Amino acid sequence: MNYTEQHIWELLTTIADPEIPVLSIVDLGIVRGVTLYPQANEQGFAGEIIITPTYSGCPAMDMIRLHINLAMTENNWPKLLVKQQLSPVWTTDWMTENGKKQLQAYGIAPPQGKAINETYLEDAVVPCPQCNSTHTTLISAFGSTSCKALFKCDSCQEPFDYFKCH
Amino acid sequence: MNIYWNQQWPAHIQYALFLADNALILAQQHSKWCGKGPILEQDIALSNIALDYLGQARNFYQLAAEELNQLEGVQFYTEDSLAYHRTDRNFVNLLLTELEQPNWGHCVLKTFLYSSFASLVFQKLMHIQAGELTAIAEKSNKELAYHKRWSQDWVIRLGDGTAESNTIMQQALNQIWPYAGECFIPANFETVFWQNHPSFFHELEKEWMDYLQTIFTEATLQLPAKQAWQTGGKQGIHTEQMGYVLAEMQYLQRTYPNSVW
Numbered sequence A: 001m002n003y004t005e006q007h008i009w010e011l012l013t014t015i016a017d018p019e020i021p022v023l024s025i026v027d028l029g030i031v032r033g034v035t036l037y038p039q040a041n042e043q044g045f046a047g048e049i050i051i052t053p054t055y056s057g058c059p060a061m062d063m064i065r066l067h068i069n070l071a072m073t074e075n076n077w078p079k080l081l082v083k084q085q086l087s088p089v090w091t092t093d094w095m096t097e098n099g100k101k102q103l104q105a106y107g108i109a110p111p112q113g114k115a116i117n118e119t120y121l122e123d124a125v126v127p128c129p130q131c132n133s134t135h136t137t138l139i140s141a142f143g144s145t146s147c148k149a150l151f152k153c154d155s156c157q158e159p160f161d162y163f164k165c166h
Numbered sequence B: 001m002n003i004y005w006n007q008q009w010p011a012h013i014q015y016a017l018f019l020a021d022n023a024l025i026l027a028q029q030h031s032k033w034c035g036k037g038p039i040l041e042q043d044i045a046l047s048n049i050a051l052d053y054l055g056q057a058r059n060f061y062q063l064a065a066e067e068l069n070q071l072e073g074v075q076f077y078t079e080d081s082l083a084y085h086r087t088d089r090n091f092v093n094l095l096l097t098e099l100e101q102p103n104w105g106h107c108v109l110k111t112f113l114y115s116s117f118a119s120l121v122f123q124k125l126m127h128i129q130a131g132e133l134t135a136i137a138e139k140s141n142k143e144l145a146y147h148k149r150w151s152q153d154w155v156i157r158l159g160d161g162t163a164e165s166n167t168i169m170q171q172a173l174n175q176i177w178p179y180a181g182e183c184f185i186p187a188n189f190e191t192v193f194w195q196n197h198p199s200f201f202h203e204l205e206k207e208w209m210d211y212l213q214t215i216f217t218e219a220t221l222q223l224p225a226k227q228a229w230q231t232g233g234k235q236g237i238h239t240e241q242m243g244y245v246l247a248e249m250q251y252l253q254r255t256y257p258n259s260v261w
């Protein structure tokens, strides 16, 4: 065997969320575990990867599953079983600091504070990813994808997406 | 003959199908508004909410199919066969979810009633050990918090808005209210499911009604006079609307059975 669980984790950092191409699925915090079996099972799987969806209706999950096994094939590694697990429930607190920086640089304001605090969007202080001004206003709690809300900046006048706490 | 509903099925499977049907039918009714919302941002909001409900429905159907397939001597079920091959008599969704949504007032009021009701049920599911059902409830509840907040704001904004918006909201409430009671009048499978928690339905009714009353008061809306509740959805006896909903939703699978992408 010429690869380890660590190699697979590294491979997973190259797989992007289809809806936010600058964010890897590891930085997004949806990979919950990688396990290699001592030997391939009857279905030919060499191990398993556990992922958890961000939102129930997230259409990216099927795509992510496909991309993982495409990447494995490209490395001539055997296929892995990609399992979906709902509990414990995904939260934006699992997003890495690196992931938050990538989001910001891409023009999406990263989640502010801990999801557990349940601050309402109307009360959240979200700095503008373009000019860093904190004079921003919520336009809509629901944005271009399930995970985002729409804000506008009152300083530079630009609208922007906010990855909302969840 | 394919069996798509059987009262002998274990209560937790019937309960999963009830939660799945509610979410699916509401998703279908909300989806019809895609492209028709009053402004772009709100159009997107309602479409996002529909997507959340569709995702929740898929999780509940997948669970129900998995559990059904472990029973002896049953046909093979999938999330798709449960959604597309059942007739109106097999669906056990609340009548509330299938009602027409002729204007924005109906859209936000149905979302408000359903999300606040479901959120209470899911919170209680999170406190009992119901396995994967509890996991789906926990996942869904985070999404429902956003739906509840959004629809509550709309109910208040339109109710306590102009004379015209108040009239439209009040009319929507008068039409939809008779269907609210079905939420806390238990069907047989619910009574069995919650048998170790006998006060469940009583508490649900009280907590839900207190919350609704608070918001309707703030919205300056009057609850209609007490009347008999409209029921039957959970027994598969639906309103006329349900036939139209299913005809549209199931059209492709009825015309080309078992076709896939």
Ligand SMILES: [Zn+2]
Residues within 6 Å of the ligand: A128, A129, A130, A131, A132, A133, A153, A154, A155, A156, A157, A158
């Ligand atoms: Zn700015």
